[in-house]
Every structure is written in C-alpha cells, then in structure tokens.
Amino acid sequence: MIRKFSFRSLMADKLRCFCTITAMILTSILFSTLFTTVTGIEKAYDHYNIKKTGTDYHFIVKDTSAGSDDTVNRIKENGLVDSAGRRTFISYAVNEELGYNVEINYMDEEYARHSFYGITEGSMPSKADEAAIDTMTLEALGISKTVGAPVSIDIDVGGETITENFVLSGWFSNNASYSVKIGQVLVSEAYKEQWASLHEGSDAEGKDEIGVYLDSAYDIEEEAAEILEEAGAGSEIGNVAVNPAYYSESEGVSAGTVLALAGGVSMIILIGYLIIHNIFYISAKRDAKLFGRLKTIGMSDRHLAQFVRTQAYFLMITAVPIGILCGCFIGSRLLPFLLMQTSMADIANDSISLKNNMLGILSFSSVFVVITTFISINGPIRMIKKLSPVESARIELSGGRSQRKTTDGSRLYKFAFYNILRSKKSLALLVVSIALPILLVIVSFDILCSFDMDKYLSSILYTDYTIASADYYKNEYLDFDGNVSALDEDIVNDIRSSSFYEDGAVIYGDRATDYTEIIGSGLLPGEEYGLNIYGTERAALNEKQFIESDIDIEAFEKGSGIIEGCWTDSSGQIYPGTALYSKGDTVKLKCSDGKTREYTVLGHMNVAMGTLTTKISDSSTMCELYFCPEQYKQISGNENIMSMEFNVRKGCEGEAESYMEQLKEEIPFINYESVYSLAEDFASMRKMIRMISIILCTVLTWIAVMNLINVFVSSILVRKKEIAAMKSIGMTRSQLRKMFLWEILYYNGASFILASALSLLLSVSVLRWFINGFSFLSFRTDPAVYPAILFVILFIGIITVIVTEKKVSKANIVEELKTL
Amino acid sequence: MVIRTKDLCKFYGEGTNMVKALDNVNISVERGELIGVVGRSGSGKSTLLNMLGALDRPTSGSVEIGGQDISKMNDEQLTAMRRSKIGFIFQNYNLIPVLNVYENIVMPIQLDGKKPDTQYIRSILDALEISHKISALPASLSGGQQQRVAIARALANRPEIVLADEPTGNLDEAMGEGVVNMLRFMNREFDQTIIVVTHDQDVAEKMNRNIRVADGRVSS
Structure with a gap:
C-alpha cells in the first residue's frame, strides 16, 4: 500500500518528478563522465608510453636460440601468460627511395598485433613471396595499396645488396608514437626459413625474439624467469628485456600525492553527497504538509520513512542506469577529442580499450550514487520524523523567531535576506555545496598557473641540447646487435x-x-x-x-x-x-x-x-x-x-x-633532445592538464549550478502562495525580480566568500607545499580567477532569476492563493 | 462609478467539463458603497471578488475600475493599480512570515515607494487592538490577530476599494463584529468602497447593499 501510495504521490506532480529524475540523471552523468574520462586518460597515457616503446609485450626474450615452435607453445600454455609471439629479424631494406630505416622481419600475427603492426587491409604474408608493408614505406616506394601488387625490396646482406621480389599481401599503419621513424616489411615464415637455410651460421642469419604478454604486470622479471624455466628455456633468462613502459606502472606513489588524491576524491564525494542530499531534503521539505496530514490519519514514522525510501528506489532505478550509461558514453566520446589536443594525438583514434575498466567505472559510479543516495535520504527522513502534524500545516510560517524590531523589512535587500535565512540548514548546505566546487575550480586554476617550464627543464636537462644515437633515446645505449651505439x-x-x-x-x-x-x-x-x-x-x-x-x-x-x-x-x-x-x-x-x-x-x-x-x-x-x-x-x-x-x-x-x-x-642513426622539444612536451602536458581541469571545472560548475538552481527554484516553489499574496498586494514583476536577485546574490556571495577564504587558507598551507613538490610546478596563483568566478556565478544567478521569475509570473494569482 | 462589469464571464474547463463560475454578470458599484456579496458555497462569490480586484482575467466581458478596462492592462499596470487603488483582505490572511506585523502592514506602501503615514497606521493598529504586536512575526500570532493584521494591511494605503473575502470566517463572534464595525467605520470615515464576500447572514445584514450570486449569475 505504502509503495503504491508513494509511487502515485511521486507521479502526481509530474513536473517535479521529472526535475528530480533529471537532477539525479545529471549527477550520475557528471560523475560517470568524470570517472570515464580520467580512467580513459590514464589508460591512454599508459597506452601511449607502451606504444612509444614499439610493443606492448611485457618482456622480450632477445637473441634467443629457443625460438622454436615448441618453446613458444610451452610459454603460451603457461598460466601466467596471456599471449606470446615470435619475431625474427631478417635484415634492412635499403631501396634508394627509403631515407630511413626499414626493417625486414618475420612476425607471427600475435607479435605483429602486439607491435602495433596489425594488418588493416589484406592479410599477413603466408607464402615465401608475400610481404606486408607499412603504408609510409609503400608510399615511399611508390607502390599502390593493392593486394597482389609487385614489390621489389633491396636487402642488405652483410654489406652487399640483393633484390627480392614480393607481392603485397596487406598493409598496416605505422606506429607514429614510436620515437624513431622506422618502416616495416613483414615476410612470411616460409621466407624466413628460406633465408635461414641460405645464411645459416653467418651474421646475416636472423635473430629470434619471443614477446610475452602476461596476465598481470606485477613482477615481470620474476614471472619471466619462472615462465622460461617452466618452458625449458631457463638458459635464456639473461636475454630477457623488460618493456620499460611497464616500469613506470610499478613506481611508488608519494605520500603527498596519495594525500592530495584522497583529498580531491573526498571532496568530490562530499559534493556528490551534498547534491543528492539537497535533492531529497528539498523534496521532503516541499512534501512536509503532506507528511503532516498523513501523520494525522495514522501513518507512523516508519511508514513515512518507507514512503521516502520507495520514492528514492524508484528515482534511482530510473535515473542511475540512464545517467551512468550516458556518462560513460559521453566520457568515451570525449576521450579522443581530448587526446587530439595533446602529444598523444597519435593514439587518439586507437581503440583504447576501456573494456576491463568499464565494469569498474560502471560499478563504482553506480555504487557511488546509490550509497550517496541512501546516506542522503537519512537527513530528510529524520526531518520528517520530527514533524508534528500541526507544525507541518504551518510550515511556511516557521522561522524560529517570534519577534523582529525593524520597520523596513519590505526593502527588497532586507526582505531577500530574511528569506534566505528561513531555513538556516538549507542555507548552510547550499553555501557549502556551491563553495566546494568553486574551491576545486580555484585549486585547479592555481595548479595550471603553477606550471613552471624552467623548473621542469632544469629537472630533466641541464644543457640546451643533448645528442646521442637513435638507439640511445629509443631504448638503451645498444644497437640491434648488442654493441654500444x-x-x-x-x-x-x-x-x-x-x-x-x-x-x-x-x-x-x-x-x-x-x-x-x-x-x-x-x-x-x-x-x-x-x-x-x-x-x-x-x-x-x-x-x-x-x-x-x-x-x-x-x-x-x-x-x-x-x-x-x-x-x-x-x-x-x-x-x-x-x-x-x-x-x-x-x-x-x-x-x-x-x-x-x-x-x-x-x-x-x-x-x-x-x-x-x-x-x-x-x-x-x-x-x-x-x-x-x-x-x-x-x-x-x-x-x-x-x-x-x-x-x-x-x-x-x-x-x-x-x-x-x-x-x-x-x-x-642519431637523435637529439633540446630544451625546445622538451618545451613542446611540456606545453603538451600543460595542455592535457588544462583539458582535464576544464572538464573537472565544467563538471563542478554544473554541480554548483544544479545545486543553486535546485535550491533556489525549490525555495520559490515552496513560497508560491506567498509570492501570489505579495503580487496581489502590489509587488510588481520587477520588484519580484530584484528580490530574487538579492537572494541569489546572497547565496552566491556567501559561497564565494567561503570558497575564497578556504582557498587562501589552503594556498598558504597545504597547496603551496603540495604544488612545489612537483618537478614541473612552482606555486603561483592568479588573482584574476576570483573576479572570473564571481562573474560566472553572478551571470548564472541572473539567468536563473530571469527564467524562474518568468515561470512564476505565468502562475495565476488566484490559483496560487487557493493552494493549501 | 468605481467598478462596473459588463457581460462578465469566467469559465473553467472545456466541453462537458466546463464550469461557468461567472456567467454574464453585470454590476455597478458607486464610490463609497458598502456591499455584501452573498451566496452558497461554490456559487462564484470569490471568483467575482477576484475579478473585481483584478487578480484574475475574465474569459469574456469586461471589468472597469475607475473607468479603466482592466482587460486592456498588462500585468505591471494591473499590479500598480492593485497597489494604489485596492486593498485585499484574504480569508487565510496571506501574511509574509519573515516580516513583522508593522512591516506586513506597510508593505504595499513601501512597495509603492512611499513613506507610511505612521500616525494613520498607529490609529488602525489601535482600532484593531494589535498595537502591542507590531514587532511580532506572524507565526507567533493567533488566527484572529493574523486576520486583523491582514485587515490593517488592506487599509494602510487608504485604497479607494477594499475587497474582503470572508474576513470574519476565522474569527469569534465578538472579534468578527469588531472587524465589520471597522469596515463600516472606514467606509463612513474615508468614503472607501468596500465589498465583502460572506456567507454570514449577520455580516450581510450590516452591509448597505447585498449582491446575491447563484450558479455564477447575479440574481439581485
């Protein structure tokens, strides 16, 4: 019965139901977009670092003599291994048209895929005369992208050049993230065997490599040793090269970073709690009269709590899945756009798989909204329990005071002030829930202002230029043959x-x-x-x-x-x-x-x-x-x-x-780094952090705006009858607008002052210490952020007032006066 | 002529659900009249009062206040006219909870940008026996006290017309009589036109003229 009644009561005011659901959907969207984008960027950054190294294999067994099918198969069968592939370096293509290194390799399909040379069209070479070539090299050689097109490759054999004729079996894109410009000609296993039989024992005989992708990258070196031992290739342990891109993953995080992250996450959770709490608190306040009447006809506090909870369940079932799915969709669509703005543009269109993380994102977002909702509805339930039927009938009169010795309370600025003080709890909640997002915006802005290129460069490089071999920058100071480069x-x-x-x-x-x-x-x-x-x-x-x-x-x-x-x-x-x-x-x-x-x-x-x-x-x-x-x-x-x-x-x-x-x-064969190229990297990093900050600030602004609109509009809707009475005794629309403007000014002003005070307090304490701890940041703050924020919130406030007043003015005075 | 209606109609709903709250009402009210509007519950009394007070717009027909057709006025003009010419007394008071008694009473004057005549206000407060409550907030007042504050507010601006919807509905007999006497006094002393909606026969009898409303039509 309660369930039915609760549902019908919710549906009775369809507009209000719609607004509440929309608010919850938006909250879910905001948080799942944020989680998706942040997870996506983190994934993309890892992917970018991995792609820069040329392979996503966790480790490579270099120069192995154990590259037989049996060994590879035994490695593949190991429970620690997700997949393994094989590559044999044949030689270099030295056609005149090629002004860069072009390797000739045999790779099995797995290895090619893990080296970012997955065939985009055609197929991997299977016959001895087939080859798959990257699109850059095809263009350089003037070969059309047609399966079956003849390809003539000049191959270096110990200083001499031989020419081999292939047919094109397929092609693939270059790895643009790779730090060195390098082309690839992939040949078949049949060709590899043919080559090996011709050059057996000589320097030109290809060297084998096995790439291994693990189930988890917890302790790569130890796992590599265990896997090779079990595969009967224990002697190859010395040839294991761990992919350096995975080292960064296992690097420890400083206590300061953990604290800052925990602080940031707590603040976002607090903001989420406040927004959802506000939705239910305001809704319960609006229903106070109804609850009072229900109490008079015998509904117990337990029934009323069930009544509110049922409404919350319904809202959650409707809003959370829609909001979270929309948020994930928006986040995943936003990601390539964000990456395009950074040095990771090369991977923007790679399908960065969030599949593994998506479940986590969805679950975390859902659990976050659901738990927050459950916690949030307790406050309103407590408020309802405290309501007496008599009090609820006169709830609009309740103000806590019985006297005020003033004579000019109808002056609009004073009137507005008295209005916002009606419910001090709502005022405090609103001010905090607007102030926190503003505070985070100021902090984000401070971080952006604190980017210090000189500090960054001096932490990485001490001179204008460094020059070394391309191998040195690519990986280590060794060439392919293992000699120092x-x-x-x-x-x-x-x-x-x-x-x-x-x-x-x-x-x-x-x-x-x-x-x-x-x-x-x-x-x-x-x-x-x-x-x-x-x-x-x-x-x-x-x-x-x-x-x-x-x-x-x-x-x-x-x-x-x-x-x-x-x-x-x-x-x-x-x-x-x-x-x-x-x-x-x-x-x-x-x-x-x-x-x-x-x-x-x-x-x-x-x-x-x-x-x-x-x-x-x-x-x-x-x-x-x-x-x-x-x-x-x-x-x-x-x-x-x-x-x-x-x-x-x-x-x-x-x-x-x-x-x-x-x-x-x-x-x-040489490469260099300069302060200029690092400055570009720095600018790119700054751009990415700026993009993240913009998203964060947009999300937070949305939250603050939604809170403001929710509380402000609700406070007006609760006073509909009162407003009609004021209009009936002569309050004009412009006077009403002015009164609303004063109200919103007080809300925004108080929030702004609180946020500014907190930000100044943080600036002189934790923030300065935290920011200066980074190698690329020197604490700096730009006072321009304060007027900018003030301008934004005032602008939003004015728009809110104009729209709300317009809506209120449409209401019929007589109808409003009749409402109970 | 202070108020005149011509073929005034106010219908709610459509088709078979249409309710004719007012159906071709033609009345004229002279300056200084003290009129009672009587009729059964749901007969259209309050609707008529709202029309006369420019709180609602007619479906058809016209309402003229001081010779001006209110249907030709925009919201801003209507509000300004209500503020300067009309005082309302609502059955459920409609006081502003965050303002004290004095501020509630002078609100229409201050909204008009004028200074309240404190002596006059004091005299109303004395007559209504609420002088000692000027600093009280509405929540601390009894129903009767709130009604008297509502009456004081309606009279504070010395409006030409005072419209009262069941002004004694929530008051005891003695207090009700006091309110009616106050209205009669205002009518006599300041030549104010007062229209009172009531279902109380005693109140109706104290009016100079009564308009009877039945099924949306004026019968006398």
Whole structure:
C-alpha cells in the first residue's frame, strides 16, 4: 500500500518528478563522465608510453636460440601468460627511395598485433613471396595499396645488396608514437626459413625474439624467469628485456600525492553527497504538509520513512542506469577529442580499450550514487520524523523567531535576506555545496598557473641540447646487435666548430662488464653485477646532480677519484641498491689492458636525468662509475662517445635547431633532445592538464549550478502562495525580480566568500607545499580567477532569476492563493 | 462609478467539463458603497471578488475600475493599480512570515515607494487592538490577530476599494463584529468602497447593499 501510495504521490506532480529524475540523471552523468574520462586518460597515457616503446609485450626474450615452435607453445600454455609471439629479424631494406630505416622481419600475427603492426587491409604474408608493408614505406616506394601488387625490396646482406621480389599481401599503419621513424616489411615464415637455410651460421642469419604478454604486470622479471624455466628455456633468462613502459606502472606513489588524491576524491564525494542530499531534503521539505496530514490519519514514522525510501528506489532505478550509461558514453566520446589536443594525438583514434575498466567505472559510479543516495535520504527522513502534524500545516510560517524590531523589512535587500535565512540548514548546505566546487575550480586554476617550464627543464636537462644515437633515446645505449651505439667523433667535432656552439661536454661510455673486473666488489660469491663506465668532461658534471655537497672535483679531474652514479628517491636520497660504494671507499679495477687501478669514491651523483647513463642493466646489481676522460680511455681502451651535451650561443637558437634537424635527417642513426622539444612536451602536458581541469571545472560548475538552481527554484516553489499574496498586494514583476536577485546574490556571495577564504587558507598551507613538490610546478596563483568566478556565478544567478521569475509570473494569482 | 462589469464571464474547463463560475454578470458599484456579496458555497462569490480586484482575467466581458478596462492592462499596470487603488483582505490572511506585523502592514506602501503615514497606521493598529504586536512575526500570532493584521494591511494605503473575502470566517463572534464595525467605520470615515464576500447572514445584514450570486449569475 505504502509503495503504491508513494509511487502515485511521486507521479502526481509530474513536473517535479521529472526535475528530480533529471537532477539525479545529471549527477550520475557528471560523475560517470568524470570517472570515464580520467580512467580513459590514464589508460591512454599508459597506452601511449607502451606504444612509444614499439610493443606492448611485457618482456622480450632477445637473441634467443629457443625460438622454436615448441618453446613458444610451452610459454603460451603457461598460466601466467596471456599471449606470446615470435619475431625474427631478417635484415634492412635499403631501396634508394627509403631515407630511413626499414626493417625486414618475420612476425607471427600475435607479435605483429602486439607491435602495433596489425594488418588493416589484406592479410599477413603466408607464402615465401608475400610481404606486408607499412603504408609510409609503400608510399615511399611508390607502390599502390593493392593486394597482389609487385614489390621489389633491396636487402642488405652483410654489406652487399640483393633484390627480392614480393607481392603485397596487406598493409598496416605505422606506429607514429614510436620515437624513431622506422618502416616495416613483414615476410612470411616460409621466407624466413628460406633465408635461414641460405645464411645459416653467418651474421646475416636472423635473430629470434619471443614477446610475452602476461596476465598481470606485477613482477615481470620474476614471472619471466619462472615462465622460461617452466618452458625449458631457463638458459635464456639473461636475454630477457623488460618493456620499460611497464616500469613506470610499478613506481611508488608519494605520500603527498596519495594525500592530495584522497583529498580531491573526498571532496568530490562530499559534493556528490551534498547534491543528492539537497535533492531529497528539498523534496521532503516541499512534501512536509503532506507528511503532516498523513501523520494525522495514522501513518507512523516508519511508514513515512518507507514512503521516502520507495520514492528514492524508484528515482534511482530510473535515473542511475540512464545517467551512468550516458556518462560513460559521453566520457568515451570525449576521450579522443581530448587526446587530439595533446602529444598523444597519435593514439587518439586507437581503440583504447576501456573494456576491463568499464565494469569498474560502471560499478563504482553506480555504487557511488546509490550509497550517496541512501546516506542522503537519512537527513530528510529524520526531518520528517520530527514533524508534528500541526507544525507541518504551518510550515511556511516557521522561522524560529517570534519577534523582529525593524520597520523596513519590505526593502527588497532586507526582505531577500530574511528569506534566505528561513531555513538556516538549507542555507548552510547550499553555501557549502556551491563553495566546494568553486574551491576545486580555484585549486585547479592555481595548479595550471603553477606550471613552471624552467623548473621542469632544469629537472630533466641541464644543457640546451643533448645528442646521442637513435638507439640511445629509443631504448638503451645498444644497437640491434648488442654493441654500444656510440656517436661518431666527427659529429661531435662538427658541432664544436659550429658558430652556434657555446660550451658543452662529451660523455664517453661503455658496457664494461666483459673486460673490466671490480676486485673485491663486496658482493657475495656468485652474485653477479653489471659494470658501466663513463668518461665525463668537467662541464657534464652538474652540481645539482651531486648527492654530497663536497665532492672533490680536482681529484676527479686529476684522475685519482671517481664518482659513482646512483638513482634517488623523491626525497633526494640514494635509492637503495643503486650505489655499491660509500664516499671514501676505494675501488680496485682490473682493466682491459690487464692492469689494476685504484680509485677513491669522491661521492655520488644522480644519473636518472639527462644523458649520463647507458640505461643498460645487464644485472640486477649495476655499478655505474664516472671517471675523467683520460682514465676512461685507459680503462676501456676505447673512445666510445655515448652522448654529448652543449649549450647554444644567445641569438643562435634557430641556427642550432635547423643544424640539428638537418643532421638528424642526414644521419638517421642519431637523435637529439633540446630544451625546445622538451618545451613542446611540456606545453603538451600543460595542455592535457588544462583539458582535464576544464572538464573537472565544467563538471563542478554544473554541480554548483544544479545545486543553486535546485535550491533556489525549490525555495520559490515552496513560497508560491506567498509570492501570489505579495503580487496581489502590489509587488510588481520587477520588484519580484530584484528580490530574487538579492537572494541569489546572497547565496552566491556567501559561497564565494567561503570558497575564497578556504582557498587562501589552503594556498598558504597545504597547496603551496603540495604544488612545489612537483618537478614541473612552482606555486603561483592568479588573482584574476576570483573576479572570473564571481562573474560566472553572478551571470548564472541572473539567468536563473530571469527564467524562474518568468515561470512564476505565468502562475495565476488566484490559483496560487487557493493552494493549501 | 468605481467598478462596473459588463457581460462578465469566467469559465473553467472545456466541453462537458466546463464550469461557468461567472456567467454574464453585470454590476455597478458607486464610490463609497458598502456591499455584501452573498451566496452558497461554490456559487462564484470569490471568483467575482477576484475579478473585481483584478487578480484574475475574465474569459469574456469586461471589468472597469475607475473607468479603466482592466482587460486592456498588462500585468505591471494591473499590479500598480492593485497597489494604489485596492486593498485585499484574504480569508487565510496571506501574511509574509519573515516580516513583522508593522512591516506586513506597510508593505504595499513601501512597495509603492512611499513613506507610511505612521500616525494613520498607529490609529488602525489601535482600532484593531494589535498595537502591542507590531514587532511580532506572524507565526507567533493567533488566527484572529493574523486576520486583523491582514485587515490593517488592506487599509494602510487608504485604497479607494477594499475587497474582503470572508474576513470574519476565522474569527469569534465578538472579534468578527469588531472587524465589520471597522469596515463600516472606514467606509463612513474615508468614503472607501468596500465589498465583502460572506456567507454570514449577520455580516450581510450590516452591509448597505447585498449582491446575491447563484450558479455564477447575479440574481439581485
């Protein structure tokens, strides 16, 4: 009976029912859009980082001799593995038309798909004379996109060139996110076997790789070892290369970030709670008279609570699924648009699968709205329980006071003030629910204002340019054959003799594990280590990277002392396990020339930034030692230039950039980074954060506006009869409008003042500390945000008043006066 | 002539559901008349009063107040006319809960941008015996006190016309009589035109003239 009555009562006022459902749908839409977009961007960012590395496999077993079908199948069957694929590098295509590296590979379909070379049209090559080629290379070769088109490929075989004729079996898009321009010719397994039989045992014989995609990326290295052991390929463990894109996933999050995130999420949940609470509180207030009458005819508090809950169930069943599905749809449609605005534009049209997360998004959004609704309806239920039938009949008269000694209360500004004070609880709820979104908007704006390019650049790069091999930037300081990928000395000399060159330094570097031994490394017997050695000119040593403040540079330059490279944690302390020695220790090395040399460890420096490290990690224990160039040359017996850093003369920036661009064009094996390209990355990151902020601010503004409209319109609807009485005794429409304007001004003014006060309080305390903790942010605030917000809320307020007054003016005075 | 209606009709609904609340009503009210509108419940008395007070628009016909056809006025003009020429006394008072007694009473004057005549207001408050309640908010008043505040508000602006809908409906006999005497006094003293809707025969008898409404038609 209660259920039926509750439902009918809800449906009796269809407009009100519609408004309430709309408000709940909008709330659900707002939150599910936000969750979808944020999850989508996070996914896209991961996808982008993965795509930049060229594969989404968790690890690759390189140069494997275990690339047989049996091994691959055994790996595939492992419970930890989601999928595995195989690739064999054949050679490079060297057709004259190709001004960039084009690899010839055999990849099975799995491997191609995981390397972002999934066939878009046609099919993977299956016969020995078939090849699938990327669209960029097809264009460069002047071949039309037609299955069966003849393709002639010049192939490099140990320095000689042979020409092979294929037919085009299909094509695929290039991986535009890949950091190096590279083309792909995919050949069939039949061709691979034919090639292997021709070049067996020679350098030209293809090297196999197995790519493995795991079910989860929890501990890739350990899982890789376990999988290979179980597949009978334990000897290949040393060849495992973990995809660096997955390292970032497992990086710890600082306590500050967690706190900030928790704060942000709590605030959003609080805002959501307030908006839903307001919907039900206002609805119950409007129904107070009805509840009073129901009490007089014998309805108990329990019945009334059931009455409200039934209405809430109905509203939730109707509004939540619609709202959440719409929100997810909007969010997923919005995502490509957002990505297009950023450096991730290349992946904007990739189908970033939110499938796995969608269930989570849907469940979280639903649970969020449902729980919030349940909590929210308790307040109104308590209010109804407290109502006495007599009080409810005179609810519009209840004001809490019995006297007021004023004589000018009908002045509109005073009248409006008295009106908003009628229900102090509603006023407080409204002010808080508008103030919180405004506060978040101010905080978002502060974060945007705090983007500091100089701080960002100084945290990554210390000179205007760094130059190294393309391999170095792509992955690590090794080429495909596993040799260090050093820079040609002529390139360095040319740069040094250029007119734009101001100053700079080269960093010699080598993987020295094979020829240099640390005597008495302090490691346990059997424990392996990898050794990278460097020769660093003085100019490449930046004091900002030094861990100890008193490193004796003189001793370093003389050659008696060395600096050990390490990684640091977020507090600037040496990351455990990344330094073997303490300051003052003596390192004894057995060098390539057979001699033993001794050095004193002068201190440590953070090599995580810039181009100071090879990025090679042969072993879980790595030793990175920095010498002066002379010592390096003596120890290693080589002059491998790993990278070069240099600054540009003032006013020659354009000249330097065009020189470097041309250099890269002419010598595709080199690459460079500059403050300018990083500035672009920075701008792109800023743009993305701005887009997220805009969405967040839009959502929050919507919430604030909905709250304002909901409370304001409801407060007017509750006073319909009173307004009719005022009109009957001579209040004109313009006077009514002015009174409403004063009311909304008070609501907005109070919210704005509260939000501003809180934002100032936050600015001088937590926010400043939190923002300055980021490497690319320096706390800054722009006072312009305050008038801007004030303007927006006033504008919305005025529009709300105009629309509401128009609606009210349409009501018939006589009809309104008749209402009970 | 202060008020005149010509073929005044007010219909609600359509077709078979149509209710003729007022059907071709033609009445004339001279300045200074004290008129009672009587009739059974649902006969159309209150509808007629609302029409005369420019609170509602007729379906057809016309209402002239002070020689002006109100159907030709816009909302703003109607409101201004109500404020300056008409005082309403509602059966359920319709006081503004956030304003005290004094502020409720002077509201129409202040809305008109004028200063209230405090001496005159004081005299009304004294006559209605609510002088001691000027700072009280409506919620703290009894029904009778609220009705008297509503009457004071209707009279505060010295309107030409006072329209009262069952002004004694919620009052005890003595208080009801006091209100009627007050209306008679206002009529006599200030030459105000007063129209009172009532179903109370005693009240009707104290009026100078009575208009009987039955089924939407004026019968006498």
